[in-house]
Amino acid sequence: MIQKMRKVQIIGPRGCLDDCIKALHDAAVVHIESVEAGPQEPFFSRLPMEREKLSEKSYLDKAAERLRNLLALLEPPPSYRTLRVGGGEIRKILDDITPVEERIKLLHARKDELTEELNTVNRYERLLAGFAPIVSRLGGLKNFDIIGLTIEKTREDIAKIIEAEINRITGGSYQLYAKDLDESSIGIVLTYPRQHEPEVRYLLSGKAINEVRLPDEYADMTLINALKQMGRRRGELPRLMEGVEGELNRIANDWYGVMAGLLRAVEDSIDEIGVLTYAAQTRFAFVIEGWVPVDVFEPFKERFLTLFGDRVLVRELEVEEREVQNIPVSIKNPWFLRPFEVFLGALPPPKYGSVDPTLYVALFFPAFWGLIVGDIGYGAVIFGLSLYLRKRFRANNTFRDIFTVLAVSSVAAVFFGFLFGEFFGDLGEKLGILHPLLINRVEALQTLIVLTMGIGIGHVLLGIIIGAVNHLLKGRAKEAVAKIAYLALVVSFLVILGIMFEYLPKGLLTPGAIVLIISFILLTVFEGVLGPLEFVKAIGNIVSYVRLMAVGTASVVMALVANQIGGLSENLVVGIIVAGLIHTLNLMLSVLSPSIQSMRLHYVEFFSKFYEAGGRRYTPFKKR
Amino acid sequence: MEKALVALAAAIAIGLPALATAWAQSKIGAAGGGTLAEKPELSGTIIILVAIPETMVLLGFVVAYLIISR
Numbered sequence: 001m002i003q004k005m006r007k008v009q010i011i012g013p014r015g016c017l018d019d020c021i022k023a024l025h026d027a028a029v030v031h032i033e034s035v036e037a038g039p040q041e042p043f044f045s046r047l048p049m050e051r052e053k054l055s056e057k058s059y060l061d062k063a064a065e066r067l068r069n070l071l072a073l074l075e076p077p078p079s080y081r082t083l084r085v086g087g088g089e090i091r092k093i094l095d096d097i098t099p100v101e102e103r104i105k106l107l108h109a110r111k112d113e114l115t116e117e118l119n120t121v122n123r124y125e126r127l128l129a130g131f132a133p134i135v136s137r138l139g140g141l142k143n144f145d146i147i148g149l150t151i152e153k154t155r156e157d158i159a160k161i162i163e164a165e166i167n168r169i170t171g172g173s174y175q176l177y178a179k180d181l182d183e184s185s186i187g188i189v190l191t192y193p194r195q196h197e198p199e200v201r202y203l204l205s206g207k208a209i210n211e212v213r214l215p216d217e218y219a220d221m222t223l224i225n226a227l228k229q230m231g232r233r234r235g236e237l238p239r240l241m242e243g244v245e246g247e248l249n250r251i252a253n254d255w256y257g258v259m260a261g262l263l264r265a266v267e268d269s270i271d272e273i274g275v276l277t278y279a280a281q282t283r284f285a286f287v288i289e290g291w292v293p294v295d296v297f298e299p300f301k302e303r304f305l306t307l308f309g310d311r312v313l314v315r316e317l318e319v320e321e322r323e324v325q326n327i328p329v330s331i332k333n334p335w336f337l338r339p340f341e342v343f344l345g346a347l348p349p350p351k352y353g354s355v356d357p358t359l360y361v362a363l364f365f366p367a368f369w370g371l372i373v374g375d376i377g378y379g380a381v382i383f384g385l386s387l388y389l390r391k392r393f394r395a396n397n398t399f400r401d402i403f404t405v406l407a408v409s410s411v412a413a414v415f416f417g418f419l420f421g422e423f424f425g426d427l428g429e430k431l432g433i434l435h436p437l438l439i440n441r442v443e444a445l446q447t448l449i450v451l452t453m454g455i456g457i458g459h460v461l462l463g464i465i466i467g468a469v470n471h472l473l474k475g476r477a478k479e480a481v482a483k484i485a486y487l488a489l490v491v492s493f494l495v496i497l498g499i500m501f502e503y504l505p506k507g508l509l510t511p512g513a514i515v516l517i518i519s520f521i522l523l524t525v526f527e528g529v530l531g532p533l534e535f536v537k538a539i540g541n542i543v544s545y546v547r548l549m550a551v552g553t554a555s556v557v558m559a560l561v562a563n564q565i566g567g568l569s570e571n572l573v574v575g576i577i578v579a580g581l582i583h584t585l586n587l588m589l590s591v592l593s594p595s596i597q598s599m600r601l602h603y604v605e606f607f608s609k610f611y612e613a614g615g616r617r618y619t620p621f622k623k624r
Numbered sequence: 625m626e627k628a629l630v631a632l633a634a635a636i637a638i639g640l641p642a643l644a645t646a647w648a649q650s651k652i653g654a655a656g657g658g659t660l661a662e663k664p665e666l667s668g669t670i671i672i673l674v675a676i677p678e679t680m681v682l683l684g685f686v687v688a689y690l691i692i693s694r
Binding site for chain 1: 667668669671672675676678679682683685686689693
């Protein structure tokens with residue numbers, strides 16, 4: 001439910017401001033608001049930011065940036081404890097980690113260098129393999145230059161032209177070896193007397209010819225020495241990189257928790273300075289305002305009284321009408337409903353004073369989900385999986401909540417499985433251990449359509465009733481009457497439909513028609529032309545619940561198909577494997593599709609009747 | 625012959641809304657995918673938007689069933 005909030009004002013001498021902010025930070029219950037200062041509040045002025053605070057903030061901002069960069073350079077160890085760092089220890093620990101920081105940066109630079117070299121060597125691998133045998137044969141020639149070239153295969157004719165030109169330049173004292181390197185290029189190794197180098201280089205500067213250029217660190221070597229050196233380095237580099245990574249991991253093991261704790265402390269200190277921008281001042285006092293949930297207001301007040309005595313005053317302010325829309329929304333439910341709050345995460349928070357739908361979601365989501373899946377076997381498997389995944393992801397609140405909801409819903413699926421007599425489709429029935437207690441889903445389609453529409457009628461009407469009651473409780477008479485007229489219109493229309501399809505006695509026709517006309521007029525008066533449109537939408541919403549039957553039937557038919565195909569095989573093992581594979585696919589769909597359909601029924605059909613989005617989330621000032 | 629026509633009518637009653645739903649979901653899904661890349665926090669809204677056109681095929685299903693079960 002949405003908690004009631006109180007507006008608090010904290011007033012104290014300016015000398016106590018820092019201690020007071022720290023106490024607020026530790027209390028972790030106040031959603032701090034900016035105090036109105038200026039022309040509206042002549043006694044208050046904005047609290048000026050002192051130069052010391054500004055330089056402190058700039059120092060902390062830089063430290064936070066530095067720590068974030070450092071943490072990004074380290075791989076988080078599999079398990080580490082975040083160090084608890086007090087605000088006063090920040091500078092000392094920052095100094096302590098300076099040598100570590102330098103070492104990390106050095107190791108990273110080394111790692112980058114080695115990675116780049118390995119990439120270069122790998123790039124030349126193709127050439128190494130192609131040229132090495134030829135170049136090693138030419139290795140002994142002194143006063144001769146050796147160069148490597150690659151030519152695109154489509155320009156093969158160039159090789160002959162080059163050879164003719166080299167022949168002319170060197171007077172026939174050259175050797176040229178050509179070899180296919182891959183599908184698209186030819187490698188050429190050319191040896192020629194060193195005195196002809198300028199003319200040869202000029203000749204080879206054409207566009208289609210690519211000289212094999214060596215990386216900088218090999219530039220001073222001859223081609224053969226460079227290639228030999230690259231071969232050696234290829235063997236060494238992975239080992240060197242492992243060494244660097246090993247040292248980085250050792251540093252991460254020792255320091256990651258310290259750095260993470262330090263970053264947290266730095267960010268907390270930045271937050272504490274940030275609060276100053278929300279505060280106001282008089283000549284001698286500071287003023288801070290915010291919102292506190294009702295149930296923690298008294299303990300919070302007591303806490304400040306114990307800490308500061310009568311030097312700091314905590315008092316409740318009266319909430320003005322214009323402020324009601326801006327009251328932050330804090331949702332607090334009993335532990336067993338809390339996992340279902342995950343559904344509100346996908347929507348903007350509800351307005352303060354409106355309805356928190358968590359209770360209704362907790363009641364209906366598992367029921368709808370179970371009705372769609374409706375299979376003991378599937379329910380049991382999903383229940384087991386959910387419990388395992390819930391344990392596996394217990395550190396992540398959202399995942400933990402999702403798997404808790406799924407576990408609860410799968411219990412409902414087992415329950416409906418008993419009613420429908422389904423255990424992996426009709427397997428239970430075939431084995432003679434299970435029979436439908438209520439209906440057979442494949443045969444009783446019409447019953448299911450009526451049943452699901454009935455659920456739709458109940459759910460949609462409940463939504464309208466919740467909306468009407470909420471308007472009444474909040475004293476919004478016009479909206480409440482409009483909602484009641486809306487309810488009466490939908491009910492009377494359904495009564496007339498019931499009479500037409502002979503579900504209800506004909507005697508109800510006249511009162512039904514009278515209520516229909518009166519409620520239609522009232523709705524049009526209060527809501528305008530959009531009122532009747534809403535009515536049409538509500539009827540569409542009710543029909544939409546047929547999806548509970550449609551998706552469920554699709555799932556059960558697929559389970560039957562799995563059993564039938566599995567049964568076609570004469571080999572028992574093959575049959576079980578085939579049926580198991582189809583059941584696995586159906587099981588995955590059974591998790592996804594019912595979840596989406598049930599969520600949609602809540603978000604679109606149900607919430608649209610009462611949910612008022614647009615609230616501000618309650619975010620208390622607390623440590624990270 | 626009449627049986628075949630009834631079956632055809634039911635097929636059309638569910639087939640056309642199915643195509644319409646698919647077309648609408650393809651448009652919404654593509655736009656939704658783009659939106660999620662920019663604002664992952666809107667995932668709930670996108671799920672709702674993608675699921676909205678399904679009502680068409682459900683209504684088609686109900687009509688098809690009414691045709692067949694007459």
